[in-house]
Amino acid sequence: MANTSADKPNIRQVARLAGVSHMTVSRVLNNYPHIKDATRRRVLEVIEELDYRPNMAARALATQKSQRIGVIVESAVEYGPTSTLRALESTARAAGYAVSSISLGDGDGISPQEAVDNLTTQGVDALCVIAPRSSSIAALRKISIGVPVLVVKPDRDPTFLTVSLDQQEGTTLAVDHLVSLGHRDILHLAGPLDWLDARARERAFHARAKAWGVRERPIVVGDWSADFAYDFARGIREVPDYTAVFVANDDMAVGLVHGLSERGISVPGELSVVGFDDVPLAAHVLPPLTTVRQNFRALGTAIVDLLRAAVEEREIPRVTRIPAELLVRSSTAAPRGAER
Amino acid sequence: MANTSADKPNIRQVARLAGVSHMTVSRVLNNYPHIKDATRRRVLEVIEELDYRPNMAARALATQKSQRIGVIVESAVEYGPTSTLRALESTARAAGYAVSSISLGDGDGISPQEAVDNLTTQGVDALCVIAPRSSSIAALRKISIGVPVLVVKPDRDPTFLTVSLDQQEGTTLAVDHLVSLGHRDILHLAGPLDWLDARARERAFHARAKAWGVRERPIVVGDWSADFAYDFARGIREVPDYTAVFVANDDMAVGLVHGLSERGISVPGELSVVGFDDVPLAAHVLPPLTTVRQNFRALGTAIVDLLRAAVEEREIPRVTRIPAELLVRSSTAAPRGAER
DNA sequence: GCACCGAATGTTACCGGGAACAATTCATTT
DNA sequence: AAATGAATTGTTCCCGGTAACATTCGGTGC
Numbered sequence A, B: 001m002a003n004t005s006a007d008k009p010n011i012r013q014v015a016r017l018a019g020v021s022h023m024t025v026s027r028v029l030n031n032y033p034h035i036k037d038a039t040r041r042r043v044l045e046v047i048e049e050l051d052y053r054p055n056m057a058a059r060a061l062a063t064q065k066s067q068r069i070g071v072i073v074e075s076a077v078e079y080g081p082t083s084t085l086r087a088l089e090s091t092a093r094a095a096g097y098a099v100s101s102i103s104l105g106d107g108d109g110i111s112p113q114e115a116v117d118n119l120t121t122q123g124v125d126a127l128c129v130i131a132p133r134s135s136s137i138a139a140l141r142k143i144s145i146g147v148p149v150l151v152v153k154p155d156r157d158p159t160f161l162t163v164s165l166d167q168q169e170g171t172t173l174a175v176d177h178l179v180s181l182g183h184r185d186i187l188h189l190a191g192p193l194d195w196l197d198a199r200a201r202e203r204a205f206h207a208r209a210k211a212w213g214v215r216e217r218p219i220v221v222g223d224w225s226a227d228f229a230y231d232f233a234r235g236i237r238e239v240p241d242y243t244a245v246f247v248a249n250d251d252m253a254v255g256l257v258h259g260l261s262e263r264g265i266s267v268p269g270e271l272s273v274v275g276f277d278d279v280p281l282a283a284h285v286l287p288p289l290t291t292v293r294q295n296f297r298a299l300g301t302a303i304v305d306l307l308r309a310a311v312e313e314r315e316i317p318r319v320t321r322i323p324a325e326l327l328v329r330s331s332t333a334a335p336r337g338a339e340r
Numbered sequence C: 001g002c003a004c005c006g007a008a009t010g011t012t013a014c015c016g017g018g019a020a021c022a023a024t025t026c027a028t029t030t
Numbered sequence D: 001a002a003a004t005g006a007a008t009t010g011t012t013c014c015c016g017g018t019a020a021c022a023t024t025c026g027g028t029g030c
Helices: A009-017 A022-029 A037-050 A054-065 A079-094 A111-120 A134-142 A165-180 A197-213 A227-235 A250-263 A296-311 B013-017 B022-029 B037-050 B056-063 B078-096 B113-123 B133-142 B165-183 B196-212 B226-234 B250-262 B294-310
Strands: A068-072 A098-106 A126-130 A149-152 A161-163 A186-190 A244-247 A270-276 A290-293 A325-327 B068-074 B098-104 B126-130 B149-152 B161-163 B186-190 B243-249 B272-277 B292-293 B323-329
Touching: A022 A037, A022 A149, A022 B022, A054 B056, A068 A111, A068 B292, A079 A098, A079 A126, A079 A296, A079 B098, A098 A111, A098 B078, A111 A126, A111 A134, A126 A134, A126 A296, A126 B022, A134 A149, A134 A197, A134 A244, A149 A296, A161 A296, A161 B226, A165 A186, A165 A197, A165 A270, A165 A290, A165 A325, A186 A197, A186 A250, A227 A250, A227 B126, A244 A250, A244 B243, A250 A270, A250 B068, B013 B022, B013 B294, B068 B078, B068 B113, B078 B098, B078 B126, B078 B186, B078 B292, B078 B294, B113 B126, B113 B133, B113 B226, B126 B133, B126 B294, B133 B149, B133 B196, B161 B294, B165 B196, B165 B243, B165 B292, B186 B196, B226 B250, B243 B250, B250 B272
Parallel strands: A068 A098, A068 A126, A126 A149, A149 A161, A186 A244, A244 A270, A270 A290, B068 B098, B068 B126, B126 B149, B149 B161, B186 B243, B243 B272, B272 B292
Antiparallel strands: A290 A325, B292 B323
16 A cells, blocks of 8 residues: 555665665665664655565675575474474574575485585575485585584584584483383484484493493384384394383384384383374373483574674684483383382 | 586576577577577587576576475375475476475464465475364355466365365374274264365265264364374273274374273273374384275375366366375274174 | 678676775874 | 865666667578
């Protein structure tokens, strides 16, 4: 209703109506300090009246900055990566950045290289890679990108910025919980060890198990899927010689419980199970799953902070540790015949 | 390694090296027909050598088209909307479109108006709204947008393009399954009726129930969350006078089963439960959930097809019906004391 | 040989912003 | 009152593409 001439107004039309040069309008838009208050007000009025919006393409062209962050998500089926992405998006938007995301290995398998190409062509100011496997990091290393790159992964890296949730803390919480219940024989059902998070959890598990004198035993390596864990559980021959399973994610934990139930092994009666992630249904599956919750929102915020700092060439902030949390529900109990 | 002068090459540099005008390069990029083969090859060689990528911002500025689709997702917590978004993204990318998405009501509650503003400012060529409530459609109607808008919702609409999955078919499949097992008293645990999908499922449920002569009874209206259904189930006073529950989504179905188990009501022994969505864990919760699977990938494809046609002012294709599928697992059985 | 036509290519302007630099205004200082 | 310097505003050009129109080129028909 504001302007009858259907077309989108541009900065010069605003300028003309406000009786100033287009640069003055530009300055108002960008909060340039030395603008007379009266002028600013007049310009803002016209902007309001015309319902003017700056054209981002033009701005991007002029400034060589797109105000856009590219994100590559591996396997957006997993809960963690998805949650991280969502948190990242909302933080980014609040900071005035748009997000373009590409998910890999989801149906139409596109390669890391293609994903990077696609995003750089879109002209992103920075790139974030979520939850990758070591192989894709290797692939990334070879690609020259030209913008800051942040990889969500444990362990620092000389090539990229990095952040991650503290896998060690969560794992420690889980193991300590089992040990405190009296478990001394714990199996670890890990994620694919090519995944850095899986590897980190596995390492942390071993370290902690050793510290407590838990019996060393070979881990089982899964693929994050409930199906895998289900099949594994169904394949268990006899009464297992462990009393608890620390599972690297909730999906597998649920599949495991399902498979165990078919084998007639009750949880937590005969076997305790701890998951990782706290997926939305974790509290409601039977039995409700004891699991480790991670703070993906905090992670998303940290990512955006880091990336903005890099883009704007400010000092890179130190990321404060993001704590994990153990949610004790009903899939864990003292082992049968525990002394205490 | 191609060009030592670190900066990104532009179209005129390519032209110079190829010994042609920059327009010829532009024509090669856009598959303009009247280009001598030798010229085209030479240009492509230089492009390759310099690893040149056209600058999308400049192109968008010149053509007034961004090759970008904006998506507004309500409550990206739900499985359906998320899956649709993912499918849409991958189809769009294959068609040369980028996607910008904003999720509403997720933590940092931003309004539909703000979301639309944000996306139009980004300069999208088309807008898609996924899984909305009637209230947000009403809000949308008031906003003038200037690009084609598609709303994923049941029922046609004079204002927008629309597509949706066939809620009726899925519901019919579910109800028929229960009836064929012998159930004549079925409760419907619905989603918020402000949600068009919830409303469509509810209507379809009633229609089908009536057709089968199932006893009419008031439905229960939930909020899609497992928590709600859990609380509801725990609040059940006595032995229910229905023998099956048709739940509007899997999350609530899982919560319901959880609550029922605490009340000592077994599924499917005393009560059969059918869900809707086939979330990834549906096959592995206990008992594995009988549910309706929807083809979100097909939906995503349909959305992109429709939107592209609208943007390119081609004839809008007719969307072929997207079939639903009933997955019979273990949460349904014949009612106790069934004659047959 | 020349007018003519389509194929192939070039020239120029423009899309809508911002950067750099120039110009003007205004309050202080001397 | 003139000089000074900061505040305020304007001018011009450029960002990297594409649109529109102009030009050149090679073959045809007469």
